[in-house]
Amino acid sequence: MVLSDSSNGDIGWKKWLIAGWAFMECLFFGGLLYGWGSIVFVLKDEGIYADLCPRTGNTSGSGNITHDVTFVPVKSQNETGNNTGYIVNSTDATLSPGSGAPAGGKDVICKPQDSNYALCFTIGSALFCLGCAVLGHVNYKYGTRVTRILSFLTFVAGTLMMAFISKEHPWLMFPGLSLMGIGGLPILVTNTQVSNLFSTGSSTFVGLLCGGFDMSSAVLLMLAYEGGFSRQYMFLLICGAHLLVLVSTFFFLPREFIPRPKVKVIEREVAENEEVGIKLIDKSANVEVNPPRATRPSLRSCMLKPMFVSHVLWLSILQVRFYYFVGSINQYLNRLFDEDKDEVSKFTNMCFTIMMGGLITSPMAGIVYDLVKKLCKDGKSQPYREVLPAALPLAVGSLLAVLLSVLVLIPSTGLLYLIFVVMTLFRSFLYSMAAAFLSAVFPSEYFGMLYGVMIVCGGVVGFLQFAFFKWSEMYAEGPLHANIFQLVLVTISFIHPLFLWITCSREEKKFKIMAVLINTFPLRKQNCNGYLTVNIEI
Structure with missing residues (x-):
């Protein structure tokens, strides 16, 4: 097996x-x-690091509240009546008496914990x-x-x-x-x-x-x-x-790697001094005269390829947009609902419930990719057949980022469901295409290394999210200006699919011109063995 x-x-x-x-x-x-x-x-419920929180009420200690503790009186979602719950990051959770939470009718956010x-x-x-x-x-x-x-x-x-x-x-x-x-x-x-x-x-x-x-x-x-x-x-x-x-x-799985299916090659020999006119048998065939033996590119050359560099840039820019949205969703909802914690909690839960639909939406990027591959299968050049199909789903990912950035600029609670759906689709296209592009374009043996380099670069650029968070906190219009700047930033990501389209189109045009010349002018050529070897890919 x-x-x-x-x-x-x-x-x-x-x-x-x-x-x-x-x-x-x-x-x-x-x-x-x-x-x-x-x-x-779970850890908070068990009181892990609760000893860092000042004790209040019936617990031992000074009973005074320091500046590191914030009380948030809210109704519990688990029981009726006027009971209160423990809120951290807009998530309701009732703590047990032994967990380090203070006694009494109020609950606490412990900053050291x-x-x-x-x-x-x-x-x-x-x-x-x-x-x-x-x-x-x-x-x-x-x-x-x-x-x-x-x-x-x-x-x-x-x-x-x-x-x-x-x-x-x-x-x-x-x-x-x-x-x-x-x-x-x-x-x-x-x-x-x-x-x-x-x-x-x-x-x-x-x-x-x-x-x-x-x-x-x-x-x-x-x-x-x-x-x-x-x-x-x-x-x-x-x-x-x-x-x-x-x-x-x-x-x-094998000890090493599962290789891609090999392209079938048909070879035929032409006698010495025989005049030949090389003709494309069908639209999907490639013809090369005395082609060099195919060799696997080096890992370094793959990393230095412009399409890999632009792909890392694409991921890094869009990932900052995604990180900032997820990290600031609580502040965004608080502004929309004027600090109404019940509504904020409701829509926070709704957001992450919709995000669980990523299991369904993630294959959509791959489906689009495979459909475009079928449309490009008649291309004469390898880049046109294998690389160009990625341009459309990559562009869709950038377009979803732009759409998300525009929607969050509109202060309307009625758009929240649409925003959450767009964000889920955006995340699916972002991470699915980040992996699918590397898997389809570069050798399988290099996938782990290239993916690791891409994730590290994306993580380093991702630290920009903290700059956006600080920007949002500086003044009242900070969140609006930060989102406008990110709208401009995500438009830069269109460079990647545009670069792929231009590069692959040029390669296809060159190959078509070469094919026309070969079919127009017959060849009279011999190799060291007196034969002309013609390889035709099927």
């Missing part, structure tokens, strides 16, 4: 089993790092990007199996640390979250090569994997915790279930 490194994907129905298994891995284990919001809810949780996610996100580049290099050097084994060990170590966090050892959440994130991303990276098993629909499959990766932040954590498991059993369950990844590692 193991795919050999020289397999061309001709394995019949087994490729569907492998594809389904790859999606399952991404859905359950790939992006648990981004489920941090759910984990924080929140600061530790924010620091944990910041460190985890930074190491996540760095680990992506490191394991991408491991994948390039040592292949799929070694990468997945290291990923497995890292993920298991992270989930075990998350399981044994306690009030006595709260620091375990820092390495635990980081290792869990670092170990999850290679699942997506190594499974994208499964798309090479499909001659059609490969980009759709990559988009589906990205959708599963996005959804994994909520699926397993939500099912486990709300199913009655404690936090420790929840992470032990995840750790045990992660053993399923070894099935694909040793029984489905």
